[in-house]
Structures are given as C-alpha cells and as structure tokens.
Amino acid sequence: MAVSGGERGERGEPVGIDQLLERVRARYQRVGPREAYAAQQAGEALLVDIRYAALRERDGLIPGALVVERNELEWRLDPWGSHRLPEATGHELRVVVLCNEGYASSLAAESLHRLGLHRATDLVGGFQAWRAAGLPVVERG
Structure with a gap:
C-alpha cells in the first residue's frame, strides 16, 4: 500500500519521528527555560502549557x-479563528509552547507556524527542564 502526503526522505520514503x-x-529557534x-x-512571550491534566496535577x-x-491549541491560538482565546492577539504573537519533555511541543510549534504564527517556538526539555532549572512552579494537589 502506498503512503501519500507527509514528509519524505531523500528517496521519497516516509520519515520516522526522529527525522521529522x-x-x-531546524525551521525555528528553540528556547531554553531561562x-x-x-x-x-x-511580557514578550506567552507561555502555553499543552501537557495533559494528569501531568499538570502531578507536577x-x-x-x-x-x-x-x-488537541485545542490551533483553534485557541489562531488569531483569525472563531474559537480563539483573548490572548491570541495577532500573528506577531511570540508563543513558547511547552509539553512535558520538549517533544510534542516541537510539533505543536510547527503547527502554529502553519497558521502564520511565525514567532512560535518551544521550550527545550519542556516542563521538566523548567523545573530542573529551579524556575517557579505552583505545586498542585
């Protein structure tokens, strides 16, 4: 069965997640916790936490x-979207997406770029790197 669409390798074959x-x-500059x-x-960037509820509760x-x-990120941050949040003020908004360890956030930042949010980036190492750097965290539970 042929695979259609998506990223392709040098010989036209599909790529794995590591290569993706x-x-x-490589398409944008990632940022560290500090x-x-x-x-x-x-006030130069909006931090957006995309971790699921169980991780937020735990950490x-x-x-x-x-x-x-x-699963709501694009709808909430698209400045032209009907379901946007008040913080989605325009395509010039600098967004720093963070997940737990900095993997899902990379794909999320790429998706925001496709919506025209060209200053979107993600946090290297995610929430775990933030916490390890000793930056502020509000404990839950």
Missing part, C-alpha cells in the same frame, strides 16, 4: 502560563 523532529526543529522565563517576565503549573490542551 529534526526537520521541524530564556523563556525572561521573555515571559518581560504542578508554571505561574502565568496559559493552559491549552494539545
């Missing part, structure tokens, strides 16, 4: 981060 992540991440924190504190939240489930 490498390609996606850079993301500084941008958030300066806590980043103060000031907007929680948007991954």
Whole structure:
C-alpha cells in the first residue's frame, strides 16, 4: 500500500519521528527555560502549557502560563479563528509552547507556524527542564 502526503526522505520514503523532529526543529529557534522565563517576565512571550491534566496535577503549573490542551491549541491560538482565546492577539504573537519533555511541543510549534504564527517556538526539555532549572512552579494537589 502506498503512503501519500507527509514528509519524505531523500528517496521519497516516509520519515520516522526522529527525522521529522529534526526537520521541524531546524525551521525555528528553540528556547531554553531561562530564556523563556525572561521573555515571559518581560511580557514578550506567552507561555502555553499543552501537557495533559494528569501531568499538570502531578507536577504542578508554571505561574502565568496559559493552559491549552494539545488537541485545542490551533483553534485557541489562531488569531483569525472563531474559537480563539483573548490572548491570541495577532500573528506577531511570540508563543513558547511547552509539553512535558520538549517533544510534542516541537510539533505543536510547527503547527502554529502553519497558521502564520511565525514567532512560535518551544521550550527545550519542556516542563521538566523548567523545573530542573529551579524556575517557579505552583505545586498542585
């Protein structure tokens, strides 16, 4: 059965997730925890936490981060979308997406780029790197 659409390798074959992540991440500048924190504190970036509820309950939240489930991200952040959040102010918005360890957030940032949010990026190492850097976390539970 032939595979259609999607990313392709050098010989036209489908690519695996590791290769796809490498390609996606090469398209924009990722940020580390301290850079993301500084941008958030300066009002220069919106942190968006896409972790699912069980992880947020277990590990806590980043103060000031907007929680948007991954399956709603595009609908909530599209500045032209009918279901957008008030924070989705325009295509110039700098968004830093974070997941648990920095994998799903890379794919999410790429998806935001496709919507014209060309300043979207993701947090290297995700929430776990944020916490390991000693940055603020509000414990849950």
